Amino acid sequence: MGPLGVGQTADELAALDQKACDMCGITFFEFRNQGRLGCPHDYVHFEKELEPLIANIHGATTHTGRRPSRAAAAGLPEGTDELTGLIGLRRSMKDAIACEDYENAKEDRDAIRALEDRWLGPPPA
Amino acid sequence: MTMNLESLTHGVGEWLRGTGPESDIVMSSRVRLARNVAHYPFVSRASDQDRAEIEKFLRDRIATAPVGRDLDYIDVGRLEEVDRQFLVERQLISREHAEAQGARGVAIDGREQVSLMINEEDHLRIQCMHSGLDLAGVWEQIKAVDDQIEKVVPYAFHPRFGYLTACPTNVGTGIRVSVMLHLPALVITRQIDKVFRSLHKISLAVRGLYGEGSQAMGDFYQISNQTTLGKTEEELLEQVGDVVPVLIDYERRAREFLVRETQQNVHDQVSRAFGILRTAQTISAEETMQLLSRVRMGVLLGLIGDVQIADINSLLVRTQPAHLQKLRGVELDTKDRNIERARYLRQHFEAGGGAQASQN
Numbered sequence A: 001m002g003p004l005g006v007g008q009t010a011d012e013l014a015a016l017d018q019k020a021c022d023m024c025g026i027t028f029f030e031f032r033n034q035g036r037l038g039c040p041h042d043y044v045h046f047e048k049e050l051e052p053l054i055a056n057i058h059g060a061t062t063h064t065g066r067r068p069s070r071a072a073a074a075g076l077p078e079g080t081d082e083l084t085g086l087i088g089l090r091r092s093m094k095d096a097i098a099c100e101d102y103e104n105a106k107e108d109r110d111a112i113r114a115l116e117d118r119w120l121g122p123p124p125a
Numbered sequence B: 001m002t003m004n005l006e007s008l009t010h011g012v013g014e015w016l017r018g019t020g021p022e023s024d025i026v027m028s029s030r031v032r033l034a035r036n037v038a039h040y041p042f043v044s045r046a047s048d049q050d051r052a053e054i055e056k057f058l059r060d061r062i063a064t065a066p067v068g069r070d071l072d073y074i075d076v077g078r079l080e081e082v083d084r085q086f087l088v089e090r091q092l093i094s095r096e097h098a099e100a101q102g103a104r105g106v107a108i109d110g111r112e113q114v115s116l117m118i119n120e121e122d123h124l125r126i127q128c129m130h131s132g133l134d135l136a137g138v139w140e141q142i143k144a145v146d147d148q149i150e151k152v153v154p155y156a157f158h159p160r161f162g163y164l165t166a167c168p169t170n171v172g173t174g175i176r177v178s179v180m181l182h183l184p185a186l187v188i189t190r191q192i193d194k195v196f197r198s199l200h201k202i203s204l205a206v207r208g209l210y211g212e213g214s215q216a217m218g219d220f221y222q223i224s225n226q227t228t229l230g231k232t233e234e235e236l237l238e239q240v241g242d243v244v245p246v247l248i249d250y251e252r253r254a255r256e257f258l259v260r261e262t263q264q265n266v267h268d269q270v271s272r273a274f275g276i277l278r279t280a281q282t283i284s285a286e287e288t289m290q291l292l293s294r295v296r297m298g299v300l301l302g303l304i305g306d307v308q309i310a311d312i313n314s315l316l317v318r319t320q321p322a323h324l325q326k327l328r329g330v331e332l333d334t335k336d337r338n339i340e341r342a343r344y345l346r347q348h349f350e351a352g353g354g355a356q357a358s359q360n
């Protein structure tokens, strides 16, 4: 079904199945087995693979309904993939701490704070 | 703030109020929106810590929105099984939400029209339900709730794919529009399968009373849209809304046919159903629902007097396993529940029906 089109060799399919999201780490194989995606970035990372699947389910691939208005009001992009980057940064910081690589951990922490300030604003009172 | 489930036990909830347009056939109108927070993994891939953080983030943020002030929060992860089942019977949470693991909750408004499920399949499922046929009213209400939450929560959004969901079947608008109908005459006249086949052809889904996978019980059916991407929310509301008057018309004609052509048969059937409900010594939830469905039709056809529709509706939910146990204040196994259910029904009808039950 879906992206597994004609003309793909077994090797190509195997490679596609092993392709993993850089944020949540889910592989396309895991998604195919569970039917659930791992994080919002999967729609970017697996865009080519998901597109035929989405077309098959909905008979369309372009959203025409409501859109969030908050981003525009705050001068942020409408798509939220930049904010989803927090998932990868948190993982990277955790790994850095585990290896006692405090320099990289600090860099990650600063990048996390910058993203949070930009996207999440001050925590609600 | 947490809520006392006992206070809910004595009402019947929005979907069984039995009021609103076309409420002789349309039980309830419901819209559900699937939303996710952009900076966390989807629920099925979230760690325990992620789930706890998502729950806290959504609770804290929603509390700052105007709608947050009208909501009571229930920590579903800490509830006893019977209480989770109670919320399912009430249609305030899904069966999946009741049976899931980890940090999760539901926020409910006092009228039981709005419920926000946190950490179901998606981080947030906003649900709004009205009694009778009122999709326009439901849409206005849920749109306002969604707008308020969107001001304080960064929803995962893709410029081309729309609102991003854990399962690609919900991506785009994330909307599921459902209308629950009571169609006993179409079942009795064996037209129901034909009707459903024609609904499938226009890509509408048909389910039984308690959602996905459940058998239709007591002639109650839920009609909903199957696709969520490529059409606007209004177009999808119309897709479901347009077919409802047609179904109402079919059901009304089938009821008229039954009265006109088989008056004695149908009168006999509903009277026997009423008789069993008033005298049985042990009765299952399924049989109760089936018989209540027939009595409900009998009341609407004027074949049974002295019973109110709101009263039948309240029995539909109060004879469900968890409601029955909450009302009796004890946990019961299936066998004891069947005995207790029969006793509850006898007492209810002996007491003159409506008097004790319709205090919604």
Ligand SMILES: [Zn+2]
Pocket: A021, A022, A023, A024, A025, A026, A038, A039, A040, A041, A042
């Ligand atoms: Zn991912």
